[in-house]
Amino acid sequence: MGHVEFKRVTRRFDNGHEALKEVSTEFPEGSMTFLTGHSGAGKSTFLKLLLAADSPTRGSILVNGVDLKGISKRGLARYRRNLGVVFQDHHLLAQRTVYDNVAIPLRVIGMREKDVERRVRAALTGVELIGKEGLYPRHLSTGEQQRVGIARAVVNRPKILLADEPTGNLDPELSRHIMYRFARFNQMGTTVIVASHDVGLIEEMGSRTLCLEQGRIVAEIPARQEGNQAEEHPVAV
Amino acid sequence: MPFRQTDPWPSDTRSAGGWLRDHRRVGGESFYFVSARLGTSLLVWLVVGIALALPAGLWIIQVNMAEVSAGWEGRPGLSVYFDLDATQAEIDDTAAMVGQQGSITQVEVTTQDEALAEFKVYSGLGDSLSLLGENPLPASMRALLTPGVVTAELDRLAAQIGKREGVAEVVVEKTWLERLNDLSAVVRRLGLMLGVLFGIGAILVTASSVRLAIEARLEELRVLKLVGATSGQIRRPFLYFGALYGFGGGVIAAMLIALTLLILEPPLTSLLGSYQRELNLSGFDPLFLLWLLAAGSLLGVIGSMVAVRQRLSRLEVL
Ligand SMILES: Nc1ncnc2c1ncn2[C@@H]1O[C@H](COP(=O)(O)OP(=O)(O)OP(=O)(O)O)[C@@H](O)[C@H]1O
Ligand SMILES: [Mg+2]
Numbered sequence: 001m002g003h004v005e006f007k008r009v010t011r012r013f014d015n016g017h018e019a020l021k022e023v024s025t026e027f028p029e030g031s032m033t034f035l036t037g038h039s040g041a042g043k044s045t046f047l048k049l050l051l052a053a054d055s056p057t058r059g060s061i062l063v064n065g066v067d068l069k070g071i072s073k074r075g076l077a078r079y080r081r082n083l084g085v086v087f088q089d090h091h092l093l094a095q096r097t098v099y100d101n102v103a104i105p106l107r108v109i110g111m112r113e114k115d116v117e118r119r120v121r122a123a124l125t126g127v128e129l130i131g132k133e134g135l136y137p138r139h140l141s142t143g144e145q146q147r148v149g150i151a152r153a154v155v156n157r158p159k160i161l162l163a164d165e166p167t168g169n170l171d172p173e174l175s176r177h178i179m180y181r182f183a184r185f186n187q188m189g190t191t192v193i194v195a196s197h198d199v200g201l202i203e204e205m206g207s208r209t210l211c212l213e214q215g216r217i218v219a220e221i222p223a224r225q226e227g228n229q230a231e232e233h234p235v236a237v
Numbered sequence: 238m239p240f241r242q243t244d245p246w247p248s249d250t251r252s253a254g255g256w257l258r259d260h261r262r263v264g265g266e267s268f269y270f271v272s273a274r275l276g277t278s279l280l281v282w283l284v285v286g287i288a289l290a291l292p293a294g295l296w297i298i299q300v301n302m303a304e305v306s307a308g309w310e311g312r313p314g315l316s317v318y319f320d321l322d323a324t325q326a327e328i329d330d331t332a333a334m335v336g337q338q339g340s341i342t343q344v345e346v347t348t349q350d351e352a353l354a355e356f357k358v359y360s361g362l363g364d365s366l367s368l369l370g371e372n373p374l375p376a377s378m379r380a381l382l383t384p385g386v387v388t389a390e391l392d393r394l395a396a397q398i399g400k401r402e403g404v405a406e407v408v409v410e411k412t413w414l415e416r417l418n419d420l421s422a423v424v425r426r427l428g429l430m431l432g433v434l435f436g437i438g439a440i441l442v443t444a445s446s447v448r449l450a451i452e453a454r455l456e457e458l459r460v461l462k463l464v465g466a467t468s469g470q471i472r473r474p475f476l477y478f479g480a481l482y483g484f485g486g487g488v489i490a491a492m493l494i495a496l497t498l499l500i501l502e503p504p505l506t507s508l509l510g511s512y513q514r515e516l517n518l519s520g521f522d523p524l525f526l527l528w529l530l531a532a533g534s535l536l537g538v539i540g541s542m543v544a545v546r547q548r549l550s551r552l553e554v555l
Contacts, residue, residue: 001246051463053554063245073468075244081465082246093457105464107262110255156464159246 002064002082002159002191003029004050009059011045011215019045021215022059027193032186032223034202035195037212043195046212047162050193051085052076063160081109084158084190088165090149092137098124098148099133105156123151127181143174150178154185161185163194167201179205259470267477270450271485278485281446285486288439289533290493292432293525295424297494300520302421315341315395316408317378321349323403328376331401335380340390343381349374375405436536443482443540444547447475451548463554471549475541483537487530494521494529 004027011020019042027033035043048054049061052068061068063079071079092101102123106116124130127147137145146166153161163182167175179194179201186192196202202209206224210217271278317335319328328346336344347355352374357364382391395407451458458471498518505518 048555051554053463066243066245070243071245072243077465077467077470079245079465080463083465085463091456091460091463093460096457104460107259108461108464108466108470110258112254112258152464 001029001189003027003062004160004191004193005062005065007060007062009049009056009061011042011049011054012057018215020049020056023215023217024059025210025217025220027191029191030186030189032183032192032205032207033194034205034207034209035193035212036197036199036202036209039197040214041212042215043212044164045215047164047193047195050160050162051083052079081105081156082159084153084156084161086146086149086153086161086163086166088168090145092145092148092152094137096136097133098129098135098137098140101137101148102151102155104152109156119155120151123155126154127151143170146170146174146178150181154190158190160191160193163192163196165195165197167196167198172201175201176204183207260473263470263473264477267474267481270474271478271481277446278482281442281482282485282489284442285439285483285533285536286489286493288435288442289486289490289529289536290497291435292428293490293529293532294494294497295428295431297498297518297520297525299421299424299428301518302417302424304519314379314381314410315391315398316410317380317398317404318406318408319376319378320403320405321373321375323376323405327401327403328378331398331404332378334401335378335394335398338394340383340394341380342383344378345380346378347376349376352377436532439483439486439533439536440540440543443479443537444543446482447479447541447544448548450478451475451544455552458549458552459554462552468549471552472545475545475549476538479537479539479541479544480534481537483533483535483540484530485533486537487533490533491526491529 006023006025009020009023010018012018023042023046035046037043045054049056049068050063052071055069068079093104096104099120102120103116106119111119120133121130124133127150129144129147129151132140132144137148140148150166153163161182166182167178170178175198182192182194183205208223209221211219211221315335317331319331328348332344332346335341349372353372356362356374391409395409398404399407454474461471498521502518
């Protein structure tokens with residue numbers, strides 16, 4: 001459902017800077033992968049290309065064997081309905097309640113309000129925000145806002161979940177909590193790709209990790225072959 | 238032929254019901270947005286309303302002018318005055334020639350004697366005029382035109398008659414109604430010009446209001462695009478928006494025109510009354526209102542399309 005392949009992808013900006021250089025890698029369906037590397041290594045660029053918010057200068061990105069370059073405008077919208085995206089600065093709408101923020105992807109696909117409500121409640125329960133549906137983002141703590149962003153990303157059961165520094169400014173406990181939540185989505189079949197600086201946490205999670213440096217993949221650490229990480233997590237969910 | 242897939246997940250998750258729901262939701266939202274900013278909305282409505290009212294009002298005036306002149310019985314014609322020493326043969330020849338013209342329906346000759354007799358009756362001077370000895374009144378001829386004859390034809394005929402022996406003067410009668418006809422052509426063209434100019438004005442006004450609305454919601458639009466809203470879905474609220482602005486403008490225009498007609502009615506009645514015509518303003522009917530509202534909405538939608546093109550064609554998700 002969510003197989004991704006980068007084939008010698010280069011992204012060169014107008015000023016001549018190459019944020020990605022001939023990157024080739026694969027994300028099998030249902031896999032979980034961390035992207036790590038120093039600031040400026042090209043992590044965000046990598047995710048933006050996969051989001052089709054930007055396109056490669058050379059090379060191609062295939063999702064389920066389909067080149068993103070060849071997708072029509074309509075097909076692109078359809079593609080994005082199957083993605084879940086989490087940002088560090090969560091991009092919540094200030095004038096909408098928590099409930100309405102989470103409901104956006106469902107309303108875009110024209111889901112019945114009854115089903116919207118069921119799904120939104122489930123997603124908010126998953127990030128432990130039930131009871132705060134009526135609040136506005138400014139009323140929430142940073143961590144809570146981040147969790148609203150996560151609820152919005154997963155509410156439509158995406159086939160691929162992308163997260164760019166989702167734990168950037170959260171305390172360690174909350175960061176772990178969120179990472180384990182991603183691991184749970186991954187266990188339900190979603191392909192998950194997370195860009196993060198948090199080396200310690202990445203280590204703890206034991207998932208496959210790609211290290212980027214100046215636009216190249218310089219190391220790949222395969223997933224640790226041991227039980228289910230998420231279930232060992234001390235935070236009860 | 239191998240099947241080439243162009244979509245990672247080809248099955249569309251959207252249904253026709255979803256499409257309808259989306260329209261309903263967006264319509265409701267736009268309505269809310271317009272009513273929540275009633276001050277701005279009223280201003281836009283007023284501007285669009287005035288822009289529509291002027292050409293539409295002129296159109297109504299023109300329609301009525303054309304109707305008044307079309308319903309008029311007395312058609313314009315020619316009067317020919319002969320020289321005092323014109324012979325009867327010359328008079329008869331001219332009358333025969335004019336009578337043969339296709340543009341003339343009726344010719345009526347008044348001899349010198351008849352003219353004098355008529356004058357005696359009208360003036361009340363009676364026999365005292367016979368003291369003059371010689372009859373000072375010329376023989377004359379009146380010709381009525383076939384309906385629909387153009388003025389140019391009439392002028393050509395008048396020139397032709399004026400060159401004939403025994404003819405002293407040819408008077409082409411242009412009635413006030415004929416002038417009204419000319420005037421109504423002027424009004425029609427003026428209305429067209431104003432319609433085009435003010436239509437562009439209305440489009441620009443809605444375009445700039447819609448552009449403001451887009452700016453105010455840019456963040457939201459990015460999120461919508463991010464979660465896979467189609468361009469149509471992103472455009473939709475603003476098209477509704479423009480349509481509401483235009484429609485409201487149409488309503489204002491209708492009110493302005495109705496008010497103007499109400500104010501104009503008494504003087505118009507007395508003006509037309511003096512020509513023994515009863516006032517019967519036409520044109521301001523349900524069909525006209527429908528056109529007005531449709532035109533307003535259309536201009537609004539065009540305006541918002543302009544804004545959407547300018548502002549949303551290059552919208553990026555990040
Ligand atoms: N539009 C652009 N024009 C020119 N250079 C750009 C542009 N966008 C990004 N870059 C450059 O590309 C490089 C990679 O940027 P990117 O945002 O992908 O890094 P990152 O790995 O996400 O870093 P961070 O951890 O700080 O978020 C940086 O050096 C950046 O300056
Ligand atoms: Mg980054």
